[in-house]
Amino acid sequence: MRSRxxxxxxxxxxxxxxxxxxxxVIPFVLLIIASFSDELTIVKNGYSFFPQKLSLDAYLVLYLxxxxxxxxxxxxxxxxxxxxxxxxxxxxxxxxxLSRRDLPLRNFFNFYVVFxxxxxxxxxxxxxxxxxxxxxxxxxxxxxxxxxxxSGFAVMIMRTYxxxxxxxxxxxxxxxxxASELRTFFVIVMPMSLPVLATIGVLGALSYWNDWFNxxxxxxxxxxxxxxxxxxxxxxxxxxxxxxNMGNVSGLTITKLPTETTRMAMAAIGVxxxxxxxxxxxxxFVKGITLGAVKG
Amino acid sequence: xHSDVGVVSTQKRSNSKKSKVKRYIPLFLMMAPGIIYLFIxxxxxxxxxxxxxxxxxxxxxxxxxEWIGLENFxxxxxxxxxxxxxxxxxxxxxxxxxxxxxxxxAFAIFLNEIRPKRISRLYQNLIILPxxxxxxxxxxxxxxxxxxxxxxxxxxxxxxxGIEARNWYSESKYWPFILTLVNVWKSAGFGCIIYLATIVGxxxxxxxxxxxxxxxxxxxxxxxxxxxxxxxxxxxxxxxIGKIFYSDFGLFYQVPMDSGQLYDVTxxxxxxxxxxxxxxxxxxxxxxxxxxQSIVGFILVLVSNFIVRKLDKExxxx
Numbered sequence: 076m077r078s079r080x081x082x083x084x085x086x087x088x089x090x091x092x093x094x095x096x097x098x099x100v101i102p103f104v105l106l107i108i109a110s111f112s113d114e115l116t117i118v119k120n121g122y123s124f125f126p127q128k129l130s131l132d133a134y135l136v137l138y139l140x141x142x143x144x145x146x147x148x149x150x151x152x153x154x155x156x157x158x159x160x161x162x163x164x165x166x167x168x169x170x171x172x173l174s175r176r177d178l179p180l181r182n183f184f185n186f187y188v189v190f191x192x193x194x195x196x197x198x199x200x201x202x203x204x205x206x207x208x209x210x211x212x213x214x215x216x217x218x219x220x221x222x223x224x225x226s227g228f229a230v231m232i233m234r235t236y237x238x239x240x241x242x243x244x245x246x247x248x249x250x251x252x253x254a255s256e257l258r259t260f261f262v263i264v265m266p267m268s269l270p271v272l273a274t275i276g277v278l279g280a281l282s283y284w285n286d287w288f289n290x291x292x293x294x295x296x297x298x299x300x301x302x303x304x305x306x307x308x309x310x311x312x313x314x315x316x317x318x319x320n321m322g323n324v325s326g327l328t329i330t331k332l333p334t335e336t337t338r339m340a341m342a343a344i345g346v347x348x349x350x351x352x353x354x355x356x357x358x359x360f361v362k363g364i365t366l367g368a369v370k371g
Numbered sequence: 372x373h374s375d376v377g378v379v380s381t382q383k384r385s386n387s388k389k390s391k392v393k394r395y396i397p398l399f400l401m402m403a404p405g406i407i408y409l410f411i412x413x414x415x416x417x418x419x420x421x422x423x424x425x426x427x428x429x430x431x432x433x434x435x436x437e438w439i440g441l442e443n444f445x446x447x448x449x450x451x452x453x454x455x456x457x458x459x460x461x462x463x464x465x466x467x468x469x470x471x472x473x474x475x476x477a478f479a480i481f482l483n484e485i486r487p488k489r490i491s492r493l494y495q496n497l498i499i500l501p502x503x504x505x506x507x508x509x510x511x512x513x514x515x516x517x518x519x520x521x522x523x524x525x526x527x528x529x530x531x532x533g534i535e536a537r538n539w540y541s542e543s544k545y546w547p548f549i550l551t552l553v554n555v556w557k558s559a560g561f562g563c564i565i566y567l568a569t570i571v572g573x574x575x576x577x578x579x580x581x582x583x584x585x586x587x588x589x590x591x592x593x594x595x596x597x598x599x600x601x602x603x604x605x606x607x608x609x610x611x612i613g614k615i616f617y618s619d620f621g622l623f624y625q626v627p628m629d630s631g632q633l634y635d636v637t638x639x640x641x642x643x644x645x646x647x648x649x650x651x652x653x654x655x656x657x658x659x660x661x662x663x664q665s666i667v668g669f670i671l672v673l674v675s676n677f678i679v680r681k682l683d684k685e686x687x688x689x
Contacts (some may be wrong), residue, residue: 122515172402191409200416287625310507342507342508365568
């Protein structure tokens with residue numbers, strides 16, 4: 076009786092979760108198959124899981140247009156690496172002093188951080204301050220600085236980690252041994268905090284790699300576009316693919332540029348790095364969600 | 372060694388207040404970049420809210436521009452847009468919160484029960500995939516299914532089923548469902564992690580005792596799992612209600628591909644502000660809508676946090 080019930084919920088679980096898992100995978104499969112399809116087949120028969128004809132034309136175009144796509148790719152990588160490193164440094168250097176019980180004005184600074192989570196100036200003042208006063212428009216800064224560099228949540232998560240995992244006696248004894256605050260922080264505190272640094276770093280890197288919003292509002296110069304911005308432009312504006320002299324690809328046997336498949340190939344190269352890296356950062360991603368969910 | 376510590380700290384304590392502050396200068400310097408960043412990125416825009424009450428003239432700057440009181444708001448609230456964007460933002464959020472709650476808790480319970488564990492972990496890893504990609508990519512995936520001339524539904528599936536092709540990107544009646552589906556699809560995987568973590572943490576003795584008393588699996592879920600999840604459910608829901616005036620810009624802008632024919636059901640406060648500001652360059656309208664969102668959003672966050680604080684102090688933001 077009991078085991079039959081266990082079996083019942085197990086079977087329902089497998090059916091529901093199995094179906095939903097399929098729903099989560101199938102769109103990506105369709106995307107990748109489409110990128111390997113023949114352009115004319117797609118124009119004629121639409122996207123299909125079993126295209127009549129396969130082709131590498133889309134990837135050939137990406138390869139021949141290597142300079143354009145390559146630049147967008149490099150910008151995405153640059154922004155992700157620099158953004159994540161700077162963000163981790165700034166976040167931990169703000170969180171560590173806040174975790175110190177002896178810090179003067181500790182309550183004031185804590186409130187200063189928390190208040191940014193409660194009240195938000197909104198998009199218009201933010202945009203005007205960044206463009207009119209800080210002149211960030213059409214610079215690489217636009218992809219790194221606005222909104223992504225430091226979040227109050229990350230500071231709070233790190234602060235909690237520091238205050239529960241770094242014994243004050245350790246800091247005290249480092250001080251007695253003559254270590255400066257900076258040295259204590261980099262040589263003792265940081266190495267002891269690798270799990271939380273990895274967690275915040277993974278979430279930060281993912282949000283930099285996936286960000287398209289900053290590019291959308293602060294960039295009009297397509298030379299500075301990250302991969303996400305290029306994808307966004309191609310989607311919203313079919314002309315874009317042919318206008319940025321991506322249209323005249325010499326040496327390609329087909330007369331028309333394979334726009335449908337090229338789009339899908341570009342989306343595929345945007346997704347594949349994340350999926351490949353996921354097994355390595357999965358642990359920290361899940362940890363980050365568990366920590367951030369309640370405080371998020 | 373121990374006595375050394377005592378001596379040093381007594382000396383420190385007896386030092387003057389000035390040198391105490393001096394001792395903390397390195398810590399303040401460490402904090403400076405973050406503090407300055409928050410000032411620029413968060414605090415300046417908070418003061419910038421005054422733009423909504425001014426006739427913005429960039430030659431005069433924010434401070435020099437002329438005050439016009441509530442004129443911008445009057446314009447905004449005489450348009451039908453004000454009602455539509457508020458309705459859309461709030462209604463979508465309500466649906467997302469309720470549906471998300473049901474789906475995420477159900478998934479967490481299933482993932483906890485499913486045997487073998489190996490398969491359960493596989494499901495967990497697969498359903499998290501959508502939350503790893505950007506809304507731009509999601510828009511591509513949706514487009515592959517819905518594209519009018521080449522989409523999988525119109526070209527491959529519907530002909531087989533004998534259903535007529537649909538003009539997805541110009542018929543607004545489908546979009547409340549599409550957007551809800553996309554939202555559930557994208558958020559279920561990471562949303563259920565927190566519930567799963569709570570379930571895994573429940574003391575197994577409760578379940579053993581229930582089994583000895585002859586409780587069925589469903590009874591165990593109803594009388595042990597759900598009550599144990601209650602604090603998390605309440606906290607997360609109230610915090611979500613606090614964010615009910617904000618929408619996922621990507622979902623409402625990217626996924627419908629900014630199609631004008633769909634604005635009636637896809638325009639939210641965030642997309643409205645974006646279009647008024649960037650596409651139309653209308654500072655008055657956009658700043659009024661943006662300010663409206665900030666103020667109401669702030670009140671909602673304060674109220675919801677106040678309630679959470681009453682129920683469970685640990686989970687509150689402040």
